[in-house]
Amino acid sequence: MRHPDSRVTIHMAASLDGFIARKDGSVDWLETADEFAAGETIEPGFVEAFLKTIDCYVMGSRTYETALNFEAGGFGWSYGDKPTLVLTSRELPRIRDTVELYSGDLAHLVNERLRPKYRNIWFVGGGVVSGECLRRGLADEVRYSILPILIGDGIPFFERLDRDVALHLAEVKAYKSGMVELRYEVRGHRGQSQNAT
Ligand SMILES: NC(=O)c1ccc[n+]([C@@H]2O[C@H](COP(=O)([O-])OP(=O)(O)OC[C@H]3O[C@@H](n4cnc5c(N)ncnc54)[C@H](OP(=O)(O)O)[C@@H]3O)[C@@H](O)[C@H]2O)c1
Numbered sequence: 001m002r003h004p005d006s007r008v009t010i011h012m013a014a015s016l017d018g019f020i021a022r023k024d025g026s027v028d029w030l031e032t033a034d035e036f037a038a039g040e041t042i043e044p045g046f047v048e049a050f051l052k053t054i055d056c057y058v059m060g061s062r063t064y065e066t067a068l069n070f071e072a073g074g075f076g077w078s079y080g081d082k083p084t085l086v087l088t089s090r091e092l093p094r095i096r097d098t099v100e101l102y103s104g105d106l107a108h109l110v111n112e113r114l115r116p117k118y119r120n121i122w123f124v125g126g127g128v129v130s131g132e133c134l135r136r137g138l139a140d141e142v143r144y145s146i147l148p149i150l151i152g153d154g155i156p157f158f159e160r161l162d163r164d165v166a167l168h169l170a171e172v173k174a175y176k177s178g179m180v181e182l183r184y185e186v187r188g189h190r191g192q193s194q195n196a197t
Pocket of ligand 1: 064087128
């Protein structure tokens, strides 16, 4: 049985030309220096309160490896004490009890394990996992934070989409930093392609 309000969100930040990282995986360009005078300010405490509403995270192994490097570099762990599922076929280090390595069918993980237990399930990348989540019809919502920069080449937001995915624009916010946050609901329905490969 699934949680009555369970919701799967894909969220990442990307350059205006649609890349989440450079080809070599680097994300140095995420720090931008734009200013949009008419934009909203993120109030202190808002991010903290918002993050509390997320019940669990799902990520690909390459995103996890980036997170491990960030933490090793002294930049902390972005996922708090929330359960964090890492998709991988490898034996990667588990640096905290909240991290679980998962190898298996993604639809099974989402529908049989996560939806019954959690309300707000967040896919936080990268492009391979986000692409699979959409291709399999598992996502309810896409949050796309566009940063004011073009990087020309890199890892795309969604890998290997093999068909159109219709969306409904539900929210737009522009921030003082020049970042624009788009929230789309995935139209059509999840059930349709869950068994597609
Ligand atoms: N800008 C942003 O907001 C943002 C957010 C997230 C990530 N990133 C960046 O994006 C890059 C990583 O993205 P990516 O697209 O290259 O990789 P990814 O999606 O993070 O990870 C892909 C890997 O996950 C494993 N995997 C995927 N689906 C699986 C499944 N169903 N079962 C088991 N394992 C599965 C496979 O690796 P194995 O070989 O381990 O099996 C696969 O190669 C990093 O550079 C990261 O910094 C940016």
